[in-house]
Amino acid sequence: MYLAKLVVPCLTLLASFASKANDMPLNLTKGVTDISDRVYDLHMTIxxxxxxxxxxxxxxxxxxxxxxxKSRGVKPANFHESTKIELLWTAIPFVILIGMAIPATNTLIAMENSDDADLTVLVTGSQWKWHYRYLEHDLEYYSVLATPRRQIENKLAKGQNYLLEVDRPLVIPTNTKVRFLMTSDDVIHSWWVPEFAVKKDANPGFINEAWTNVPTAGIYRGQCAELCGKDHGFMPVVVIAKEPEEFQSWLASQQAEQQAKQAEEQRLLALQMPKDELMDLGKRTYDQFCAACHQPNGQGLPGMFPALKGSDMVMTDAAAHIDIVLYGKAGTAMAGFGKQLSLKELAAVVTYERNAWGNDTGELIQAADIEARRKAAM
Amino acid sequence: MTSMTEQNDIAAQQHDETNEHHHYAPKGIMRWLLTTNHKDIGTLYLIFAFTMFLVGGAMAMVIRAELFQPGLQLVDPNFFNQMTTVHGLIMVFGAVMPAFTGLANWMIPMMIGAPDMALPRMNNWSFWILPFAFAILLGSLFMEGGGPAFGWTFYAPLSTTYSSDSTALFVFSVHIMGISSIMGAINVIVTIVNLRAPDMSWMKLPLFVWTWLITAFLLIAVMPVLAGVVTMVLTDKYFGTSFFDAAGGGDPVMFQHIFWFFGHPEVYIMILPSFGIVSAIIPAFARKPLFGYASMVYATASIAGLSFIVWAHHMFTTGMPLFGELFFMYCTMLIAVPTGVKVFNWVATMWRGAMTFEVPMLFALAFVVLFTIGGFSGLMLAITPVDFQYHDTYFVVAHFHYVLVTGAIFSIYAAAYYWLPKWTGHMFNEFWAKMHFWCSLVSVNVLFFPMHFLGLAGMPRRIPDYALQFADVNQIVSIGGFAFGLSQLLFVVVVVKAARGGEKAAAKPWEGAEGLEWTVPSPAPYHTFETPPAVK
Amino acid sequence: MNTPTDRQTQHQQANKKLVGRLVLIVAAMFGFGFAMVPLYDVFCDITGLNGKTNSEAVSTVAVDADLSRQVRVQFVTHNAKGVAWPFQSSLPSIKVHPGVMTQVEFVVENPTNRPVIAQAIPSVSPGLGAQYLRKLECFCFNQQPLAPGERKVMPMQFYIAPDMPNDIGTLTLAYTLYDISNRGDQPANAQTAAP
Incomplete structure (x- = not known):
């Protein structure tokens, strides 16, 4: 029988993979928030x-x-219309749809009400990382994929949170209405945390908003959901929800740390780092932040990302070189790293780029040079 | 393929004169380059579409091979993005649409009793510019910086400020594809409106003709909008305008509005002719007239009408005001009504028929079931609050592949098997055809069904590498993909065998088939219906 | 009955006519694609679909202040890629009564040694609120040339329309600052925000 031929292999296959994929949920997450729960219920209803x-x-x-x-010897009937039945099966789906639309509308209205938030975070997407700025507090930082490149290239065993881990997660308090404002520095990104049922596009030049209220402390992982170029698959979102008191102390410690770092940097301005130290730190920084586009050998990807090896700007114009590393280049994938890296790292990476791969300019760039470009109107 | 040394007994008399025409036709390659014969052009379209289907399929194989395991092993992410982009473009504009145009060219004149398409020279043009369009598109892959890597939807500013230098080629090739399908659509409309046999009234038209007429109107309505939006991309990238650049007062979200104003009707362009095909095949093998012919016509027209007011359901996450989200959600849900009517009508057609299950019928039945599954996931996607969770995940990938592969492509296979005896004059090898069907059916479900689970579990689409939890299911999907890809080669075997020889096909090889195309001999003579036939 | 040749000429005439009409539709739809650009702007102006604010000063009309409620207006400044100039609002947010004129200052500084032209692009969230945020004066109406080292204090004067729905309690006004020095002075196209 055809039917059996059709069904049996399908069922066997389904069963085989259902048992195999025991660590992947086969259904939509219920999530942790009230909204995500309602979304889940709606999903199951439909x-x-x-x-x-x-x-x-x-x-x-x-x-x-x-x-x-025909093989059973039946004679075909000849009916080919019935206004009554046709009206009926136009009307019944219509009624069912109304039944679906009512809960959907209610959930949607609840989702779109972002008023009375206690905390606002400006989420900025850029190729290929997220930036978080706490608008009510003096704190901002980048959040970058933490999975080592060697794991991606299959040279190291993959960790448990492969591709879903970042260096600095977003931290939010529990039981607090948190409002997210989304924008972008370059192309469209989409900030998505499935367990909050929040997915919102980050459009360059425009802001969007979404909100959540997380009842339980924990780590929640998501990803960028809108194709944003080469490393779209490598910009995860990680959110840690902490109890409000814990959040406050975290906030204080972060702000103190941020200030201490700035003070330390100012203190270090006078420091002259020797070449091999600069080159060493520079290589590490380069491999982590620059190599994805400009490639480890500095040759870039022709037509997409320019080569640094033998580049005119790198070989000659140090000021322009520092500026582009600090602030990025408008209309290209080149982001500014001025807020992301320390002065030391910036100095090291610029030095590295000016001396590696046969770019032997012999020039050393020190933290003070970076600070000079950042501060002064020369 | 259309050699016509054989004359079949039925209706032979009326075709005596057609022999002579054939002798004047040029031979060899020039015959195909210069042909204005609707059957030749239909054949060209079909061969071209299938070639593109294999090329686009090869790209899908690259995608599935890369996704077979977590980690980057075969291709770099930039090339991966080019594969997903060009796979989409080729399948939409190079495989599905030309295949439907090929079927239209072959069958519409024979179904309405016309001697040829109304504008035969334009017909030749509309086909022969297509290979150039795709040569340009495929050529751009070899340029420095690579081909288009921004998804077939080419959202700005990824496709403008941030795209590679080959974008101009992409724009140019889309323009050519657009011109080709607009010319094809105009030809179809003029043929159907002006060349029907005198007795062929509107409500006697076969549904394939009806659905194609409506599709053709959709085409001339939205392909120019696509041409407009790619032109804006071109000027934004190269000529300093800022349609989609906030810095100059533009809005990147506007790109999506204009694109999907084209894009959603485009989705129906790729499925309405399928409805027509299935509405021809099911009655033929159920030996019972189509249930609710009139409501089928009205349902098709209302689906086409609704397609113009639902576009923003592709954009729920872009940040629309509540009333916008509600409006587009309600309109989208409404589409379920006429689509449901169609499915109910097909089932009612089968009810109390006397069914046999030749290969065209098998594909048509698989179409009804699997397309409906795609329809269900479509309905789920229409519900805005849950769409926030599904949007841009593999759930969407599963949805549109059910609609386009087991929908559009299965219906094209059904049509090919249904009319192959008419085209070649030979019955195809049933064993291999059935192998093709069953292998495709099983593998396509192994390929696409688990994608629903991947999407629900949170795997975004268009990523070259993924978290470890998705590994097992991706492996299964990839295996299904390779199996489905290989299964399609069986179709080549069946068609080549049938073109070369085999059991002679009667003028009407299917017992329950209806329509004028079955009144001419098999293979169909080079010229048919030079004098209009009588229609009962 | 007509002879075949009669039929053919008839057909050819009918075909020509129909093709002409269809080509007209095609041309019209091509035009419509471009017409969607201004249409979209008009639609956004009316509904606040994309959160754009008025791009020219509203004429001052006396509005009755609604002292019964307050709306929080939040200011966000954001620099586009490659823009190195410090850009800040004097206040992070302010509570205002609808109908009451309010002035907020924004400061921008050009730390470089070359003259530049800045353009701030405003965006309001929730988008529907945009139409109720009425600006009488805004630095975003114009391009802002900055001399080397110049620090510029730029006022922005606005009021909230009293007919704004009660369910909007917070309005966020974000400015993204772009460097348009290299774009030339010509407005890029018909819908350039700052004429």
Missing amino acids: FYICCIIGFLVFGVMFYSIVRHR
Whole structure:
């Protein structure tokens, strides 16, 4: 029987992978927030309705396939219309749809009400990392993929949170309405945390908003959901929800750290780093932040990302070189690293680029040179 | 393929004169380059579409091979993005649409009793510019910086400020594809409106003709909009305008509005002719007239009408005001009504028929079931709050592949098997055809069904590498993909065998088939219906 | 009945006519694609679809202040890629009564040694609120030339329309600062925000 031929292999295969993929949920996450829970319920409702309709329609169809076949010697009937039935099966789906639309509308209205938030975070997407700025507090930082490149290149065993880990996660308090404002520095990104049922596009030049209220402390992982270029698959979102008191102390410690770092940097301005130290730190920094586009050998990807090896600007114009590393280049994928890296790292990476791969300019760039470009109107 | 040394008994008399025409036709390659014969051009379109299907399929194989395991092993992310982009463009504009145009060219004149398409010379043009369009598109892959890597939807500013230098070639090739399909659509409309046999009234038209007429109107309505939006991309990138650049007062979200104003009707352009095909095949093998012919026509027209007011359901996450989200959600849900009517009508057509299950019928039945599954996931995607979770995940990938592969492509296979005896004059090898069907059916579900789970579990689309939890299911999907890819080669075997020889096909090889195309001999003579036939 | 040749000429005439009409539709739809650009702007102006604020000063009309409620207006400044100039608002946010004129100052500084032209692009969230945020004066209406080392204090004067729905309690006004020095002075196209 054709039916058996069709069903048996499908079922076997389904069963085999259902047992195999035991660590991947096969359904939408219920999430942790009130909204994500409502979204899940809505998803299941619609899914069950579809299943029932499918069961009825396919049931009739397969019954017909089994019973009304020529090989059983049946004579075909000749009816070909019935206004009554046709009206009926136009009207019934319509009613079912209204039944679906009501809960959907209610959930949507609840999702779109972002008023009375206690904390606002400006989320900025850029190729290929997220930047978080706490608008009510003096704190901002980048959040970059933490998975080592060697794991991606299959040279190291992959960790448990492969591609879903970042160096500095976003931290938010629990039981607090947190509002996210989304924007972008370059192309469109989309900030998505499935467990909050929050997915919102970050559009360059525009802001969007979303909100959540997380009841339980924990680590929540998501990813960029809108194709944003080469490393779209490598810009995860990690959010840590902490109890409000813990959040406050975290906030204080971060702000203190940020200030201490700035003070330390100012103190270090006078420091002259020797060449091999600069080159060493520079290589590490370069491999982590620059090599994805400009390639480890400095040759870039022709037509996409310019080569640094033998580049005119790198070989001659140090000021322009520092500026582009600090502030990025408008209209290209080149982001500014002025806020992301320390003065020391910036100095090291510029030095590295000016001396590696046969770019032997012999020039050393020190933290003070970077600070000079940053501060002064020369 | 259309050699016509054989004359079949039925209706032979009326075709005596057609022999003579054939002798004047040029031979060899020039015959194909210069042909204005709708059957030749239909054949060219079909061969071209299938070639592109294999090329686009090869790209899908690259994608599935890279995704077979976590980590980057075969291709770099930039090339991966080019593969997903060009795979999409080729399948949409190079495989599905030309295949439908090929079927239209072959069948519409024979179905309405016309001697040829109304504008035969334009017909030749609209085909012969297509290979150039795709040569340009494929050539751009070899340029420095690579070909288009911004997804087939080419969202700005990824496709403008941030794209590689080959974008101009992409724009140029899309323009040519657009011109080709607009010319094809005009030809179809003029043929159907002006060349019907005198007795062929509107409500006697076969549904394939009806659905194609509506599709053709959709095409001339939205392909120019696509041409407009790629032109804006071109000027934004190269000529300093800022349609989509906030710095100059533009808005990147506007790109998506204009694109999807084209894009959503485009989706129906790729499925309405399928409805027509299935509405021809199911009655033929159920030996019972189509249930609800009139409501089928109205349902098709209303789907086409609704397609113009639902576009923003592709953009729920772009940040629309509440009333916008509600409006587009309600309109999208409404589409389920006429689509449901169609499915119910097909089931009612089968009900109390006397069915046999030749290969065209098998594909048509698989179409009904699997397209409906795609419809269900479409309905789920229409619900805005849950769309926030599904959007841009593998759930969407599963959805549109169910609609386009097991929908559009299965219906094209159904049509090919249904009319192959008419085209070649030979019955195809049933064993291999059935192998093709069953292998495709099983593998396509192994390929696309688990994608629903991947999407629900949170795997975004268009990524070259993924978290470890997705590894097992991706492996299964890839295996399904390779199996489905290989299965399609069986179709080549079946068609080549049938073109070369085999059991002679009667003028009407299917017992329950209806329509004028079955009144001419198999293979169909080079010229048919030079005098309009009588229609009962 | 007509002879075949009659039929053919008839057909050819009918075909020509129909092709002409269809080509007209095609041309019209090509035009419509471009017409969607201004249409979209008009639609956004009316509904606040994309959160754009008015690009020219509203004429001052006396509005009655609504002292019964307050709206929080939050200011966000953001530099586009490659823009190195410090850009800040004097206040992070302010509570205002609808209908009351308010002035906020923004400061921008050009630390480089070359003259530059800045353009701030405003965006409001929630988008629907944009139409109720009425600006009488804004640095975003114009391009802002900055001399080397210049520090510029730029006022922005606005009021919230009293008919704004009650369910909008917070309005965020974000400015993204772009460097348009190299774009030339010509407005890029019809819909350039700052004429």
